[in-house]
Amino acid sequence: MLRNPEEIVADGIREFGNGRERLMQLLTKVNEELSWIPTTAIEAIAKATGISVAEVYSVVSFYSFFSTEPRGRNIVRLCSTISCVMTGQDEILKALMDEFGIEPFGTTDDGRLTIETTPCIGLCDQAPAMLVNGEPHVKLTPEKACEIVRGLG
Amino acid sequence: MEKKVLLAEDQPEFGAGFELALTMSPADVVYIVRDSGIKGRGGAGFPTGIKWNLAGAASSDVKYVICNADEGEPGTFKDRILLEKYSERLIEGMAIGGYAIGSSHGIIYLRAEYPYLIPAIEEARKNMIDRGLLGKNIRGKGFDFDVEIRTGSGAYICGEETALIESLEGRSGFPRNKPPFPVNSGYLNKPTIVNNVETFCAVPHIILGGSEWYADLGIGDCSGTKLFSISGDVEKPGVYELPLGAPLKDLLELAGAKDIQAVQVGGASGRTIRATEIHRSLSYDDLPPGGSVIVFDSTVNMLDVLENFMEFFVHESCGQCAPCREGTLQLMNAVEDLISGDICSEESLNSYFRLAEVMRITSKCGLGQTAVNCFVDIINNFVDFTGECVSGECCCERGDQ
Amino acid sequence: MHNISIRINGQPHSIREGSTILEACTEVGIEVPTLCHHPKVNISGNCRICVVEVEGWNTLAPACVTPIIPNMIVRTHSPRVIESRKVVANLLLAAHNCDCMVCDTAGICELQDLAYDLGIDSRSRLFDNFESLEKVDDSSPVLKYDPSKCIMCTRCVKACRDIQGKGIIAVLNRGADMRVGTGVNLLDISDCDGCGECVQICPTGALSAKFSMGVRSWEVEKIRTSCSYCGVGCQLDMWVHDNKLVKVEGSDIIPNYGSTCVKGRYGHTFIDSDDRLKTPLIKRNGEFTEATWAETISYIAEKIGKIRDEHGPDAIAGLSSARVTNEENYLFQKMMRAAVGTNNVDHCARLCHASTVAGLAAAFGSGAMTNSIAELEYAKCILVTGSNTTETHPVIATIIKRAVREHGAKLIVVDPRRIDLVDHATLWLRQKNGTDVAWMNGLMNVIISENLQDEEYISERTEDFEAVRKIVERFTPEMVEEITTIPAEKIREAARIFATAEVSSIVYSMGITQHITGTDNVLSTANLAMLTGNVGKPSGGVNPLRGQNNVQGACDLGALPNVYPGYQKVADPASQEKFEKAWGRKLSPDNGLTVVEIINSLESGKVKGLIIMGENPMVSDPNLNHAEKALESAEFLVVCDIFLTETAEKADVVLPAASFAEKEGTFTNTERRVILLRKFLDAPGKAIPDWKIICDLSTSFGYPMSYANPAEIMDEIASVTPIYGGIRHSRIQEIGLQWPCPDDTHPGTVYLHEGVFKRGKGKFHPVDFIPPAENPDEEYPFILSTGRILFHYHTGSMSRRVSALNEYVSGGYAEIHPTDVDRLGLVDGGPVSISTRRGQIETTVRSTEMVAIGSVFVPFHFAEAAANRLTNDALDPKAKIPELKVAACQVARIQ
Numbered sequence A: 001m002l003r004n005p006e007e008i009v010a011d012g013i014r015e016f017g018n019g020r021e022r023l024m025q026l027l028t029k030v031n032e033e034l035s036w037i038p039t040t041a042i043e044a045i046a047k048a049t050g051i052s053v054a055e056v057y058s059v060v061s062f063y064s065f066f067s068t069e070p071r072g073r074n075i076v077r078l079c080s081t082i083s084c085v086m087t088g089q090d091e092i093l094k095a096l097m098d099e100f101g102i103e104p105f106g107t108t109d110d111g112r113l114t115i116e117t118t119p120c121i122g123l124c125d126q127a128p129a130m131l132v133n134g135e136p137h138v139k140l141t142p143e144k145a146c147e148i149v150r151g152l153g
Numbered sequence B: 001m002e003k004k005v006l007l008a009e010d011q012p013e014f015g016a017g018f019e020l021a022l023t024m025s026p027a028d029v030v031y032i033v034r035d036s037g038i039k040g041r042g043g044a045g046f047p048t049g050i051k052w053n054l055a056g057a058a059s060s061d062v063k064y065v066i067c068n069a070d071e072g073e074p075g076t077f078k079d080r081i082l083l084e085k086y087s088e089r090l091i092e093g094m095a096i097g098g099y100a101i102g103s104s105h106g107i108i109y110l111r112a113e114y115p116y117l118i119p120a121i122e123e124a125r126k127n128m129i130d131r132g133l134l135g136k137n138i139r140g141k142g143f144d145f146d147v148e149i150r151t152g153s154g155a156y157i158c159g160e161e162t163a164l165i166e167s168l169e170g171r172s173g174f175p176r177n178k179p180p181f182p183v184n185s186g187y188l189n190k191p192t193i194v195n196n197v198e199t200f201c202a203v204p205h206i207i208l209g210g211s212e213w214y215a216d217l218g219i220g221d222c223s224g225t226k227l228f229s230i231s232g233d234v235e236k237p238g239v240y241e242l243p244l245g246a247p248l249k250d251l252l253e254l255a256g257a258k259d260i261q262a263v264q265v266g267g268a269s270g271r272t273i274r275a276t277e278i279h280r281s282l283s284y285d286d287l288p289p290g291g292s293v294i295v296f297d298s299t300v301n302m303l304d305v306l307e308n309f310m311e312f313f314v315h316e317s318c319g320q321c322a323p324c325r326e327g328t329l330q331l332m333n334a335v336e337d338l339i340s341g342d343i344c345s346e347e348s349l350n351s352y353f354r355l356a357e358v359m360r361i362t363s364k365c366g367l368g369q370t371a372v373n374c375f376v377d378i379i380n381n382f383v384d385f386t387g388e389c390v391s392g393e394c395c396c397e398r399g400d401q
Numbered sequence C: 001m002h003n004i005s006i007r008i009n010g011q012p013h014s015i016r017e018g019s020t021i022l023e024a025c026t027e028v029g030i031e032v033p034t035l036c037h038h039p040k041v042n043i044s045g046n047c048r049i050c051v052v053e054v055e056g057w058n059t060l061a062p063a064c065v066t067p068i069i070p071n072m073i074v075r076t077h078s079p080r081v082i083e084s085r086k087v088v089a090n091l092l093l094a095a096h097n098c099d100c101m102v103c104d105t106a107g108i109c110e111l112q113d114l115a116y117d118l119g120i121d122s123r124s125r126l127f128d129n130f131e132s133l134e135k136v137d138d139s140s141p142v143l144k145y146d147p148s149k150c151i152m153c154t155r156c157v158k159a160c161r162d163i164q165g166k167g168i169i170a171v172l173n174r175g176a177d178m179r180v181g182t183g184v185n186l187l188d189i190s191d192c193d194g195c196g197e198c199v200q201i202c203p204t205g206a207l208s209a210k211f212s213m214g215v216r217s218w219e220v221e222k223i224r225t226s227c228s229y230c231g232v233g234c235q236l237d238m239w240v241h242d243n244k245l246v247k248v249e250g251s252d253i254i255p256n257y258g259s260t261c262v263k264g265r266y267g268h269t270f271i272d273s274d275d276r277l278k279t280p281l282i283k284r285n286g287e288f289t290e291a292t293w294a295e296t297i298s299y300i301a302e303k304i305g306k307i308r309d310e311h312g313p314d315a316i317a318g319l320s321s322a323r324v325t326n327e328e329n330y331l332f333q334k335m336m337r338a339a340v341g342t343n344n345v346d347h348c349a350r351l352c353h354a355s356t357v358a359g360l361a362a363a364f365g366s367g368a369m370t371n372s373i374a375e376l377e378y379a380k381c382i383l384v385t386g387s388n389t390t391e392t393h394p395v396i397a398t399i400i401k402r403a404v405r406e407h408g409a410k411l412i413v414v415d416p417r418r419i420d421l422v423d424h425a426t427l428w429l430r431q432k433n434g435t436d437v438a439w440m441n442g443l444m445n446v447i448i449s450e451n452l453q454d455e456e457y458i459s460e461r462t463e464d465f466e467a468v469r470k471i472v473e474r475f476t477p478e479m480v481e482e483i484t485t486i487p488a489e490k491i492r493e494a495a496r497i498f499a500t501a502e503v504s505s506i507v508y509s510m511g512i513t514q515h516i517t518g519t520d521n522v523l524s525t526a527n528l529a530m531l532t533g534n535v536g537k538p539s540g541g542v543n544p545l546r547g548q549n550n551v552q553g554a555c556d557l558g559a560l561p562n563v564y565p566g567y568q569k570v571a572d573p574a575s576q577e578k579f580e581k582a583w584g585r586k587l588s589p590d591n592g593l594t595v596v597e598i599i600n601s602l603e604s605g606k607v608k609g610l611i612i613m614g615e616n617p618m619v620s621d622p623n624l625n626h627a628e629k630a631l632e633s634a635e636f637l638v639v640c641d642i643f644l645t646e647t648a649e650k651a652d653v654v655l656p657a658a659s660f661a662e663k664e665g666t667f668t669n670t671e672r673r674v675i676l677l678r679k680f681l682d683a684p685g686k687a688i689p690d691w692k693i694i695c696d697l698s699t700s701f702g703y704p705m706s707y708a709n710p711a712e713i714m715d716e717i718a719s720v721t722p723i724y725g726g727i728r729h730s731r732i733q734e735i736g737l738q739w740p741c742p743d744d745t746h747p748g749t750v751y752l753h754e755g756v757f758k759r760g761k762g763k764f765h766p767v768d769f770i771p772p773a774e775n776p777d778e779e780y781p782f783i784l785s786t787g788r789i790l791f792h793y794h795t796g797s798m799s800r801r802v803s804a805l806n807e808y809v810s811g812g813y814a815e816i817h818p819t820d821v822d823r824l825g826l827v828d829g830g831p832v833s834i835s836t837r838r839g840q841i842e843t844t845v846r847s848t849e850m851v852a853i854g855s856v857f858v859p860f861h862f863a864e865a866a867a868n869r870l871t872n873d874a875l876d877p878k879a880k881i882p883e884l885k886v887a888a889c890q891v892a893r894i895q
Ligand SMILES: Cc1cc2nc3c(=O)[nH]c(=O)nc-3n(C[C@H](O)[C@H](O)[C@H](O)COP(=O)(O)O)c2cc1C
Pocket: B039, B040, B041, B042, B043, B044, B045, B046, B048, B068, B069, B070, B071, B072, B073, B156, B157, B158, B159, B160, B161, B162, B194, B195, B196, B197, B199, B200, B365, B366, B367
């Protein structure tokens, strides 16, 4: 069961406090639990921290890992920088798109999966690589990548 | 050849450098670091001792020690290796920094792409606490220090130290106008030192080995060793530790590079050179040694590489200053035109070269200033304008004839 | 700070340390172009147009943010610099929708100017244009945002956040996708109140007024005048073309420094409403018929003359107006006193601040704001009570917010409603309506028992303190908690903050004055301020915010039944003699009737003729049902106004007046500043300024009056009104003067009672707590209070003719707590009936936690749901102000 955003925010405030400098931590917490940051969470954070809603929203919209659109419970981030591209990133992306029927930054209808591309994730020595819910997966082939994603809950 | 200090199999015990530092005066610690000649390993190469000296001299009850673990430069992964295996060394280095400048608060700003490193860092912290090397009144010296891990959320620009501070303060990562510099007014407007993971990791070695020993590790005027992440068309990609000032050639040999067309040193914002130039040295005076080296063999179309990098900069420009926000977009546009053949002569690129120079000298931060390097280098070194025009509607209209 | 030596373009200069290169250049007269920089907001350093070369530096330095350092060598126009500016400007233009031909901003656009100065024509453009022609955000009633014209200078964001203290808009996204917005992207969804600060500061046409000026900027004439809405007295630049107002900008001078509220900037379209009165009307057989001026004036003279002849001059009364000029108020009361021969002259100040005038005059000797608006920014503690400042005095609210945000002031709000300022407050005390004396006594109890009072001040500058010490003894925080429901601890905390701050200011408004204990409340504020030594020093004092644009002036100029201009007492024979001499007529020695008394006397038949200038008691007066009957029973009613108001409809004769746009004169704002009104439009039809109408009327009453212009009237005012003694139109062309200004060389008075009180010693008045006249009971269980809102003004006769303001709020409503809404089975936005012992209205539910459980708030601007059908006309015995802020009411569902 997903918790409601206000509850997560309240939890976060207990954990980190409500100072402005805790904003990234609060947002990260919501973003990790829900895969995205709903407006209700933004409002709750604004209220608790005394930052205006627009300013909280502005921070959310700045960072690539935050999303104001619902995303899947599993997030795949495939590296799109040169070392991975030179080792076959495009075939992997194509294989994933074909198998799961979504475009980059798309989410499957069942809400299970979002696939994103992202700049260098610092795994160039083991390219091509991706992060799945934050965990690294390296030396990918199209088959291997699809298998990993298939196995997700 | 490799010279392993930070990555040595056989290293001094974690914490030994800090314990030794605690027997000295903070000022002496700063002097040792300064005299070692170490320059920041995060890319900008600012002398660490001078930075610490300034922060130490700033008067404030509260100061901060921030470790920049936002490693985002394409092709760089050396800090990842250090964090995986040497987090204790890192925290030790931060504690020494805290002692040196008079700060009790350490923050590690870890990029969001490395969440799986958090357990290792936490464990390192716990070990240090268990051994009495973090916490209150460490070793009875009346010095308190602890570190906290904070994460970014997918923004390369937050590697720039003032953007990083903005992010820590709960804002978008817009680099600040400087001055004031963080050493005077950084996190929460308090004096702050921001250093790279590798810089902090080197500090305990410097304290233990002494400044002269460290300085002598480098070649020529360079001091110390440096980690390089190498990837691309090489047999053995990975992280290598070399004396600073070593020729690029040595590194390429170690990693097994063959059929070299181009080498990019310092990541997307570094320089891209031809195979004929690999004798050049990895030093602040020659090829600025960021963390990253990427090798491209003769099969690679360098315009595709350039496009990939320009996409990166368009995506990662924070957007606040006009030359970078609009300039990266224009350069990207030019690259696309080059690829499609809509631009086929060097003259047509004239305004873009003018733009590149203006971006270099007017952008607010390093991103915009260096985003132009790959454009200038790749076009100058790897694009041949003598061939046939591919498009019928290109700039020179040669295709019409 | 000492000077340091630098070189600019080869010339040595000595410049103050800490200056930026830009400041240095400006100082020595070298022009460096800028784009994102604006002196009113924090520097962003984003556009990079101001770059200059500094010898020895690798990169160019943005002049606007770079501080000078000793021996710096700067070149502001070297080839590298010029090249950079051109390239950057080209970049901006390439991303810009260069729509100058149809852009309202053309001609005043800073980007356009830059392109012009750098000579960037379309042939020399360096880059392909790929601006994104995405949708214009026009969801706000008054502004629009066109991203294709935004250069991302972030001025607007900072203006909204730092000048206005709101933070409604922010920078969204990053890189090339950067935009300005509220996050949910539309300007109207969150709390944007349309103040337009962001529009005024935007260098381009990215943020602009929603409705096009319909004329190019170079074709307009700009005329500075004073806002016709509230008592802040904002200075406005009116952009006029072809006898039409096309745009309003806040003038960058005291007191508003460029800021305005939505009414000032976008609320002046009522001026050319079709239904402006254009010709005199005489009611014959129940129907208004058009008449000439001559015929109308002699008709009035005949009717009024008859009443005077038959029943004496006191059977005639006049209501002057807080909306017309000082000169007109002066003439009006002069006409009533000298031409008609009665002191029956009053105006709506009675309904808002009569208790202030009475209370502060008793305590200090002068019944006005002791300090000035600008000083509030530097107060260390501000106690705001009974004033929803954000809505009623929006520009003053921004200053209070800045005091808190930028200068660390502590803000204490004491208000039954959770007003906007609560969000900025250190402490919010929510008292039960009508218990103000109790909490103020409570504060004083704590201050005295903790020995935080200013003994020296009390003994040197005040008298009668002992009586106050005695009376507040009983008011322990615990006892006060029982009366007010404010927790005792909060009383203590507030007392400590207020008493220990370096300088504390009290700001109040109608929440304090409109009670049967209005004068007591005001006396309590004075006690509190004197107890802590806060009167007579900068940024301190007792500061009643006056509601209407010229309510201060109407009082100053004697539109009151007991005083002549300058608060010279009718009852004082010396004053009477002075004015008899000045005006050449015998004057009545008897105080006249107040507004509510006039209304009552109409009904009783004591007053038979009434002349009303620019007031609308049919909406503004308490217990309207009663007022309505009274007006109907008047034998002869003359109303002079710009619209056929609810009151004018009841009149026998209606006179068409020129609006503030169409005449000259002065207003006196809430901080006692006499400010100039300039004519910027011609009046419609036969409408003429009130001062001319009064002259004609007075002449027809047998007391000839004639003046060449309002400046001449002001000269006469100065000659008989000591506090205005040095005020002349010629002296206030730029900046207004604050009274007292006794002579032609006096610079005006920023704050009162410095060193010595007007009355000599400040006088403490012991005040005991008296509960409100009407308390909730079983039959009428709710507490009703009434008041104003941001988007409308007074009886709505102006603001409700402005479509943009109606878009924000188009009709009346009642704020009710969600708990009560649920309990009574009401729905948010649904109908509700509110009734009191005096009347009943039907209006719309607005479910909000702004009000406490058991309380209802109804704005009074809306005639169709007139709050004043409900209010109590119980009077404060001293100031005769009605208790508009507390009544017991019923709230019921409408089936
Ligand atoms: C766009 C940009 C990105 C940067 N990214 C990083 C980074 O990922 N890690 C880092 O240590 N320094 C980065 N830097 C450099 C930092 O601003 C700063 O100079 C550095 O953290 C200082 O540490 P050092 O002196 O130990 O190198 C970046 C600078 C720029 C302009």
